[in-house]
Amino acid sequence: MIETVQLHKKYDAVTALHDVSFTAENGCITGLLGPNGAGKSTTLRAIYGLIKLDHGKAAVDGFNTAENPVEARSRLGALPDKRGLYPRLTARENIQYFGRLHGMNGSDLDKKIERLIDLLDMKEFAHRRTLGFSTGQQLKVNIARALIHDPPNVLLDEPTNGLDVMSTRALRTLILRLCDEGKCVLLSTHIMQEVSALCQNIVIIANGKVNAAGPPDVLLAETGEENLEDAFIQIIGSGEGLMR
Numbered sequence: 001m002i003e004t005v006q007l008h009k010k011y012d013a014v015t016a017l018h019d020v021s022f023t024a025e026n027g028c029i030t031g032l033l034g035p036n037g038a039g040k041s042t043t044l045r046a047i048y049g050l051i052k053l054d055h056g057k058a059a060v061d062g063f064n065t066a067e068n069p070v071e072a073r074s075r076l077g078a079l080p081d082k083r084g085l086y087p088r089l090t091a092r093e094n095i096q097y098f099g100r101l102h103g104m105n106g107s108d109l110d111k112k113i114e115r116l117i118d119l120l121d122m123k124e125f126a127h128r129r130t131l132g133f134s135t136g137q138q139l140k141v142n143i144a145r146a147l148i149h150d151p152p153n154v155l156l157d158e159p160t161n162g163l164d165v166m167s168t169r170a171l172r173t174l175i176l177r178l179c180d181e182g183k184c185v186l187l188s189t190h191i192m193q194e195v196s197a198l199c200q201n202i203v204i205i206a207n208g209k210v211n212a213a214g215p216p217d218v219l220l221a222e223t224g225e226e227n228l229e230d231a232f233i234q235i236i237g238s239g240e241g242l243m244r
Contacts, residue, residue: 001023001024001025001026001060001061001062001153001184002023002024002030002047002058002059002060002076002153002155002184002186003022003023003024003058003059004020004021004022004023004043004046004047004056004057004058004059005021005056005057005058005059006019006020006021006055006056006057007019007020007021007043007046007053007056007057007058008020008053008054008055008056009042009046009051009053009054010054015208016039016042016208017039017042017043017046017053017056017208018207018208018209019056019209020039020043020056020205020208020209020210021056021210022203022210022213024153024184024185024186024201024203025184025201026152026182026183026184027179027180027182027183027184028179028184028185028200028201029175029176029179029185029187029198029199029200029201030184030185030186030187030199030200030201030202030203031187031188031189031194031195031198031199031201031202031203032044032186032187032188032189032203032205033188033189033190033195033202033203033204033205033232034204034205034206034236035206035236038205038206038207038208038236039205039207039208039209040188040205041081041157042208043205044080044155044157044186044188046058046065047060047065047076047155047186048065048073048076048078048080048155049065049066049069049072049073052066053066059072060072060073060075060076060153061075061152061153063075074102074149074151075151075152075153076151076153076154076155077146077147077149077151077153077154077155078146078154078155078157079142079143079146079154079155079156079157079159080155080157081157081158081161083138083139083142085130085133085138085141085142086130087129087130087131088129088131089129089130090126090127090128090129090130091117091122091125091126091127091128091130091133091137091140091141091144092113092117092126092127094130094141094145095113095116095117095141095144095145095148096109096113098145098148098149099112099113099148099149102148102149104148104149109148112148112150113144113148116144116147116148117144119174120140120143120144120174121140121170122137122140122141122144125137135162135163135167136163136164136167139159139163139167139171143159143171143174151183152182152183152184153183153184153185153186154178154183154184154185154186155186155188156175156185156186156187156188156189157188158188158189158190159171159175159187159189160172160189160191160194172194172197172198175187175198176198179200187199192227192228192229192232195216195228196216196227196228199216200215200216201213201214201215202214202215202216202219202228204219204232204235204236206235206236211235211236212235216228219231219235223235
């Protein structure tokens, strides 16, 4: 479970986050939505434990990311929007390196690497250096790096950017599988089709505040709209909170 409690962060005169609070439950895909500049990236950085908050806290399975960063990160797999790979390492070596960072080694690590290579259909390029990989190939390696330590919580930041139709469909299937395994999945995206297809809960941020939170059908009923895109536009335009 991922929880944020009154996250507040200012950069000089700009308030990036203003008391942002929400919970992403286990066995659920929670969509984190908002226009550009809304505060989504700052929220994710707070959950990663990469920024110092003015006040408030982010916690992963009860571990405060500021006070217990190692414990929190051990329970978190993150796919950030910046997906740099080590170009001189093979796909397998990139995954192995991240496994070792999490204290894994030996046959256990090797078995988990092979399982992810099979799961993500990476056999064709697993032993190639990642320099020159396609967007889809890079994404698969990054997903494997995020999942190598079998984290109970997964953060996905715009995961389908630059993917073709088939790769997007395969990724959606994987996200649903993670949810079925009981993992907490927090998905940041601009694509309403993904939200409609995947998310059981939605958190909408605008101007650094949570404007609405709840299941898709509840947000549709509250706004009186027939689709999530129209509901989203109404919510961020009105600035009125719809909390469930």
